[in-house]
Amino acid sequence: MQVFEIGRINRLVIKKIDAQGAWLASELGPILLPEVECPSGIRPEDRIEVFVYRGKDNSLVATLQRPRAQVGEFALLQVRQVTKHGAFLDWGLEKDLLVPHTEQTEKMLEGRSYLVKVCRDSANRVVGTAKIERCLETEKVDLQPGQEVDLIIWKFTDLGAKVIVDHLYEALIYRDQLGSGLKRGDHLKGYVDRIRTDKKVDVSLQKGGAEGIDVAKQVIMTALAESMFLPLHDKSSPAAIQQALGLSKKLFKKALGGLYREGLVELTPTGIKVKNVRSPNDAQ
Structure with missing residues (x-):
């Protein structure tokens, strides 16, 4: 049976098609791609790329929609609603992403946007966390000077901008290299400038x-x-x-x-x- 990850895009095999939609094979049993989302012309045994998550009734659901971030990735997301369970953020799917109160570094407010990482909790549910430092790798930095990397603006400091590199590491862009108009949550390309002895990383927006x-x-x-x-x-x-x-x-x-x-x-x-x-x- 195919191995797949909840909270990420998977390529799954269609086992059967009925009035409800297409049923996809997985190690946890069949997953429904609702009929309204089924592309025309699909047939059993076809492979299809879908995002798999738990729907409002906690059952596994497949969708052709793409979230703003998958499990393991960071994104700046806006709070739609705050309840006793936590803050619910718009991540591009019908069911909002829950950030429990215990995963917030400050009380999240409706209408505000926060940088969060999408992850899975102990019950294998897809949730978000705003505790960024805890999510970053600090022991081993697998980067090389000159390497092109993906950056997300995390926060601005007196030295420049702290960024998240390849959804794994913290790095710094010095102030004299920052362009105008950059804001928290922006995605951009950069280059590893150097890796210091304390394993801190400096990056640049231009090639060295x-x-x-x-x-x-x-x-x-x-x-x-x-x-x-x-x-x-x-x-x-x-x-x-x-x-x-x-x-x-x-x-x-x-x-x-x-x-x-x-x-x-x-x-x-x-x-x-x-x-x-x-x-x-x-x-x-």
Whole structure:
């Protein structure tokens, strides 16, 4: 019999089809995909990808709908209702996701959004938890510098933004690398910058190394192609560089140094211009 996971997308075999819908084989017995969700043309023995969870009567139900997060994943979800059992969050399915009071770090309020992890409780029910630190791996960090990773903005600090990496690890994006408009719960791509001796992880939104510098050079030259002059230099603030080019100051300086050595740009007291092209400030 097929092994499947409650609270995740599974590929199951259709055993029979009747007026109720399609019955899917599982190690816990047949699971119903309701008739209203059945795609046209399906037949017994076909395989179909479905999300499996417990419905309102606690029976296993299959759906073609996709939740905003599966078991093992984090997401920013809005509270629809608060009862004596806990907070019920909208995760994209008919049945809301319960975050019990014991799994809340603060009293959840209706209409507010919270970052939670979807998990299974001791009774194998799919629930959410807001106790983020407890869910993150700290003993073994299986990451490599330069590796591309998926990030979720967790919270902002004086140093920058704490993020969740690949739904497993905590990491930090330093303030000078943060773009404008980022908010808690945003999903984005990033790159592992370094893994410190205390197993803390630093990540960047731009690639490091030679490849990252080459990309940054292209960004600068593209911007110069439009205006022939950029009012930026090595004394510009990280925020100004980030807003104009989407680059960290560290990467900007490395790329700018490379372009200067290659003879492609000229540095002036007020900014950067393409070599042999007069900037607007030159005439002043």
